[in-house]
Amino acid sequence: DQQVKQNSPSLSVQEGRISILNCDYTNSMFDYFLWYKKYPAEGPTFLISISSIKDKNEDGRFTVFLNKSAKHLSLHIVPSQPGDSAVYFCAARSNAGKSTFGDGTTLTVKP
Amino acid sequence: GAGVSQSPRYKVAKRGQDVALRCDPISGHVSLFWYQQALGQGPEFLTYFQNEAQLDKSGLPSDRFFAERPEGSVSTLKIQRTQQEDSAVYLCASSYQRVADTQYFGPGTRLTVL
Numbered sequence: 596d597q598q599v600k601q602n603s604p605s606l607s608v609q610e611g612r613i614s615i616l617n618c619d620y621t622n623s624m625f626d627y628f629l630w631y632k633k634y635p636a637e638g639p640t641f642l643i644s645i646s647s648i649k650d651k652n653e654d655g656r657f658t659v660f661l662n663k664s665a666k667h668l669s670l671h672i673v674p675s676q677p678g679d680s681a682v683y684f685c686a687a688r689s690n691a692g693k694s695t696f697g698d699g700t701t702l703t704v705k706p
Numbered sequence: 707g708a709g710v711s712q713s714p715r716y717k718v719a720k721r722g723q724d725v726a727l728r729c730d731p732i733s734g735h736v737s738l739f740w741y742q743q744a745l746g747q748g749p750e751f752l753t754y755f756q757n758e759a760q761l762d763k764s765g766l767p768s769d770r771f772f773a774e775r776p777e778g779s780v781s782t783l784k785i786q787r788t789q790q791e792d793s794a795v796y797l798c799a800s801s802y803q804r805v806a807d808t809q810y811f812g813p814g815t816r817l818t819v820l
Contacts, residue, residue, distance in 0.1 A: 599748075627806070638710070638797055638811030639749065684748050692806055693762065696748030 598622045599687050601697035609705055614672040616700050618685030621666060625687035629694070630659060630670050633682045642683075643670070675704045708732060710812035712798050718818045719788045727783045727815045731800030738781050739809060740773055741797040749797050755781060788819045 600619045608614045618628075626647040631639035645652040645659045645668065652659050658671045672679055685697040711730045719725050731738050737756055741749035742765075751765040757778040766773070770788075775781040785792055795814040801807040 601748075631811075636813060638799070638813050640811070641808050686748075688806075692804070693751050693754070693765075694809070696750070698746065698748045 596621070597698075598625075599685055599695050599697040601683075601685055601700050603700050604698070605701045605703070607703045607705060608675050610677055611674045614670075614675045614679065614702055614704065616670040616672075616683050616685075616702065618668050618670075618697055619666060620668075620687050622687070622689070622695075623666070624689040625695075626690065627688045628659070628661060628668050629686045629688070630657075631684040631686060631696075632679075633684060633699070639684055672702075675702075677704045677706050680704050710798055710800055710810050712796075712812040712815050714815060715813065716816050716818075718820065720820055721788060721790060723788050724784065724786045725788055725817060727785075727796050727817070729781045729783070729798030729800075729812060731779065731781070731798070732810055733779075734802070735800035735810075736778075736803050737801040737807065737809075738775060739799040739801075740781070740783050741799065742767075743795040743797055743814070745794070752783070752796075785817075788817075790819050793817055793819045 629644040630642045632642045633639040643657045661668045682699045684699045686694045688694045713728045740752040743749045753773045754762040755775045770786045772784045795816050797814045799809040799811045801809045
């Protein structure tokens with residue numbers, strides 16, 4: 596049973612528009628959520644995170660929204676840039692500290 | 707560079723061979739993690755060290771997998787009698803102190819078992 600799901604394997608958007616990447620989780624013990632970005636042949640790079648006590652966290656062009664009742668979070672990138680093209684992983688963590696990752700969404704931003 | 711490094715970057719093994727994968731964490735980082743990433747999937751937790759102590763090995767898929775960090779810095783993930791299902795990218799990550807600190811990932815070792 597996959598506890599963190601990213602249901603869209605891929606997403607394509609036009610440069611300058613908004614990218615919205617979605618993630619659903621099932622374990623109510625998760626209290627911290629992270630987004631990672633991964634380029635080919637590199638390891639994942641931390642992008643942004645949110646604690647379960649918040650519903651929004653913003654960092655420049657990146658905003659993460661958390662809906663605890665729906666067990667859903669999303670990453671908004673605005674405006675999208677071609678350099679944002681990568682695989683984005685959602686991850687969730689409980690007090691135990693071990694991170695559970697989704698399978699990733701490949702974002703393509705077209706010039 | 708000051709990032710996490712892993713070697714080798716690519717490893718091809720015949721089924722039944724033993725392999726050893728190395729991770730050099732960021733200097734001074736206390737916590738070290740190993741993940742396995744199968745093709746088309748996200749990283750899956752294997753094991754976690756705090757200094758030289760292996761505090762969690764719940765993700766190791768079988769007793770053929772063994773990890774060590776004897777001096778609290780470099781870590782080695784060893785896989786004995788490799789099987790085809792072991793083919794994956796093995797990622798190492800380190801964090802400054804606690805498990806909850808930001809994890810910095812290495813580029814991974816791609817293992818192919820023939």
